[in-house]
Amino acid sequence: MKFGGSLLDNEKKLLNVINIINTYYSLEYEIVVVVSALYGITDKISALCDEIKQINRNSLNLFLKNMENVHINLVEKVIHDKKDKHTLLHLLKDLLNEFRDVLLGISILGDVTPKSRDYLFSFGERLSTPIVSFALKSIGINSIFLNGKEVGILTDSNYGDAKPLMNTTKLRVHHKIEPLLKQNIIPVVTGFIGCDQNGDTTTIGRGGSDYSATIIAASINANEVWLWGDVNGLMTADTKIVKNALVLEEVSFSEALELSMFGSKYMHPRALEPVMDSKISVRIRNANNIDHPGTLITQMPTLTYNKTVKSITVIRNTALIDVSGGGLIGSPGTAAKIFDALAKHQVNIMMISQTPSESSITIVVKKEDVDKAIRTLELNFLGKLIKRIDVSENVAVIAVVGSGMRGIKGVAAKTFGAVAKRDINVIMITQGSSELNLAFVIDDKNCEEAVNVLHQEFINVK
Numbered sequence: 001m002k003f004g005g006s007l008l009d010n011e012k013k014l015l016n017v018i019n020i021i022n023t024y025y026s027l028e029y030e031i032v033v034v035v036s037a038l039y040g041i042t043d044k045i046s047a048l049c050d051e052i053k054q055i056n057r058n059s060l061n062l063f064l065k066n067m068e069n070v071h072i073n074l075v076e077k078v079i080h081d082k083k084d085k086h087t088l089l090h091l092l093k094d095l096l097n098e099f100r101d102v103l104l105g106i107s108i109l110g111d112v113t114p115k116s117r118d119y120l121f122s123f124g125e126r127l128s129t130p131i132v133s134f135a136l137k138s139i140g141i142n143s144i145f146l147n148g149k150e151v152g153i154l155t156d157s158n159y160g161d162a163k164p165l166m167n168t169t170k171l172r173v174h175h176k177i178e179p180l181l182k183q184n185i186i187p188v189v190t191g192f193i194g195c196d197q198n199g200d201t202t203t204i205g206r207g208g209s210d211y212s213a214t215i216i217a218a219s220i221n222a223n224e225v226w227l228w229g230d231v232n233g234l235m236t237a238d239t240k241i242v243k244n245a246l247v248l249e250e251v252s253f254s255e256a257l258e259l260s261m262f263g264s265k266y267m268h269p270r271a272l273e274p275v276m277d278s279k280i281s282v283r284i285r286n287a288n289n290i291d292h293p294g295t296l297i298t299q300m301p302t303l304t305y306n307k308t309v310k311s312i313t314v315i316r317n318t319a320l321i322d323v324s325g326g327g328l329i330g331s332p333g334t335a336a337k338i339f340d341a342l343a344k345h346q347v348n349i350m351m352i353s354q355t356p357s358e359s360s361i362t363i364v365v366k367k368e369d370v371d372k373a374i375r376t377l378e379l380n381f382l383g384k385l386i387k388r389i390d391v392s393e394n395v396a397v398i399a400v401v402g403s404g405m406r407g408i409k410g411v412a413a414k415t416f417g418a419v420a421k422r423d424i425n426v427i428m429i430t431q432g433s434s435e436l437n438l439a440f441v442i443d444d445k446n447c448e449e450a451v452n453v454l455h456q457e458f459i460n461v462k
């Protein structure tokens with residue numbers, strides 16, 4: 001069971017989490033708990049790193065005071081046993097002191113390396129896990145807390161986005177966790193954190209706690225992974241746009257991957273990798289609605305639920321960049337050059353298409369990346385490989401998702417027919433050959449109408 005940070009940040013929420021764990025523990029489930037940092041903590045650490053040059057003693061003290069308050073207040077409210085409270089507070093203070101020392105050092109240097117950033121990030125989860133573990137103890141459940149290194153998650157040294165070395169990790173985690181479960185002990189493990197071959201702390205990418213949970217699940221061959229959050233599950237559309245959107249009961253791993261990029265439940269893009277091979281299912285569940293079964297993500301969805309299209313998703317705040325020029329035609333490697341330059345400047349490309357004449361390439365990027373992208377293209381290619389760069393800001397990417405589309409004729413016709421009837425112009429289209437996702441770009445102002453029309457066409461068919 002993985003619990004997100006938004007489920008832990010006050011007394012009531014934390015007790016609810018403890019109650020959920022206890023409910024299943026009483027039913028004799030063997031449980032490993034993975035937790036994120038408390039809500040907003042990782043963001044705050046990240047912001048501090050970005051401003052490290054401007055940090056002075058005062059702002060540093062303010063930051064640390066805030067960290068202390070958030071965690072200590074929670075302990076004061078949930079742990080009542082005097083001795084336990086004393087031990088836990090002592091432990092947190094030690095961590096906070098270490099946090100202070102590291103921050104002081106880094107602020108004097110005025111430079112945060114990826115390695116030290118990961119080390120700083122780790123405090124978020126290292127502070128939250130002991131609180132959850134002690135809260136379990138306080139209701140009589142035997143529990144210990146472990147960080148990513150202690151549990152055995154070994155990664156490469158690609159700080160900020162480290163990859164687990166699964167063979168060693170599996171052995172180590174199995175070895176660590178199995179004896180604990182045999183003794184009815186619930187391990188509470190830090191999400192997001194691993195350790196490399198030198199023993200240095202790494203993180204596995206933002207939102208990585210889901211990923212930690214699936215890494216551990218694959219290592220102990222768990223029956224299921226439950227990702228607890230505050231939504232009922234993956235949806236047929238964003239409820240903010242489509243009033244009568246429905247929770248999806250079952251989706252395949254590949255459908256979930258398409259859906260996790262959008263809407264209700266963001267998931268780390270590699271989070272499903274460890275369990276896909278071992279065919280362990282993942283369930284998205286709502287901690288505020290525990291009677292709801294949530295969405296089951298599984299290798300082979302079994303339900304008679306056989307709609308061709310399962311979800312209409314949308315990514316707003318995107319921009320479309322069209323580059324064109326004769327220099328692109330017939331010279332192998334030009335696309336590679338363009339993408340390579342963009343990648344070097346950390347521009348993430350969401351969609352790509354190229355005309356068969358090869359005279360233009362269109363890409364879609366997040367709005368926040370658009371300036372960087374254009375600058376890179378101008379500096380490197382304008383006037384050489386590229387003649388023109390055209391940008392449309394304020395576009396939205398709409399995707400029609402479902403593995404039932406594979407080999408079915410008419411999905412595209414139906415999609416674009418419906419959109420055309422509403423007089424909405426389609427700017428760009430892509431579909432992978434897996435036919436899992438038909439995506440297109442429109443002006444953002446038409447986005448809500450388009451999503452609703454397609455939801456009606458494919459999902460709420462009357």
Ligand code: ASP
Nearest residue numbers: 036042192206207208209
């Ligand atoms: N705390 C980390 C983050 O905010 C990991 C997670 O929440 O999954 O990215």
Ligand code: MG
Nearest residue numbers: 004005036207
């Ligand atoms: Mg999170």
